[in-house]
Amino acid sequence: MGELQLALRFTCLSLMSMVYLYGHPLLPKMHYLHPFxxxxxxxxxxxxxSIVAARLSRAEPPLRREVVEYMLDxxxxxxxxxxxxxxxxxxxSVMSGASAIFxxxxxVSMWRNPVTTVLAHVLFIILLWYPExxxxxLFLYMFLIGLWNYRFRPRQPPQMETKLSWAEAAQPDELDEEFDTFPSSKPQDVVKMRYDRLRSVAGRIQTVVGDxxxxxxxxxxxLSWRDPRATALFVVFCLAAAVALYVMPFRMVALAAALYVFRHPRFRSKLPSPPSNFFKRLPSRIDSLL
Known part of the structure; x- marks a missing residue:
């Protein structure tokens, strides 16, 4: 009743052949010229x-069809x-890096740590005056991150993770639903309960997609002139911005924008900014939905 894991390690005798393969597509050319x-x-x-299941069902010991279906996803x-x-x-988990940056x-913009904010100002000004x-x-920063993460590299081949798959936290009814046939072979009240639960989850997804x-x-x-006043304001703003950006050096504009974003909380307002208010008042097609 324990857990049995089998790990296979494949090695290539020619390192240059392996590196050469990294730049080539996985499938033959016809799969990309005439895709299925x-x-x-x-x-x-x-x-x-079906071919694999029929072949393995005649093996000794035979392997059942549902096992083959599960292994082949x-x-x-x-x-x-x-x-x-x-x-x-x-x-x-993938978005955690971007959220950490934000x-x-x-x-930095709220001056939680003044030393870090001042260093960020200095770094931005240096990069602004020397854009090369x-x-x-950027590449040096990613190189250093790669070297730093070398210490935490995986020591073993990848394997099934019950925590990643949420197999440990799955409820018995959720597992029974996952292994149910299609169409369902369960009683009507069970199907109704699962349908209501699916509607609840899909409703939240629908709300996020609608937003x-x-x-x-x-x-x-x-720029569609559905709201003539808003489009007129934006067109006038674009004309003024084009003239200002043509006259003023780009470095000065970027420096002024950065100083405005990183301004001290004393000079901030708790109310939303005018561009945010303008964007939220723009029309959408949600009022045309039934």
Missing amino acids: SVSQLDSLRHQAM VESHMWSMRRSKANFFRIM RWLDE LILPT MATQGERLQGV
Whole structure:
């Protein structure tokens, strides 16, 4: 009843051949010139799974079909509460780096640590006056991060992680739903409960997607003259900005923008800024929905 793990390590005798492969596509050229459609890929996936399952069912000892389906992820497109949670927290883990950068910029702009804010000002002014140092500094920074993370490199090959898959926190009903057939073979009351739960989760996703669409439509509507006053104001602002940016050196504009963003909290207002208020008042197509 324990856990058995089998790790296989493949090595290449020629390092140059391995490095050469990194710059080449994974599939043959025809897969990119004439790609398969989604329905064709699903059909081929099921046919390949059936061939493998039929072959392994005749092996000694025989391997059942559901094991082959699970190992080949044939039903990966089916709904699963556990898999949805796992993918959500995978996205949150990927976005944690960007959110950490935004938190650091917010702390710098709010003068939480005056020494760090002053150093950020100095670094920005140096990069502004010597723009040729921006890309070398960026690549050098990533090089140093890679060297720093070398100490924490994985010592073992990757394996199944129950915590990453949210298998430890999955409820019995969620697991039963995941292994249910399609169409469902459960009683009507169970299907109704799961459908209501799915509607609740999908409603929150629908709200987030609607908010993202609203922001995109506002961005598109700034020049569409749907709100004539807002578009007229933005057009006049663009003309004035074009003249100002033509007359003033770009370094001075960037320096003024940075000093405005990093201004001390004493000179800040707790109310939203005028550009934010202007953007939120732009029209969207949400009022045209039924």
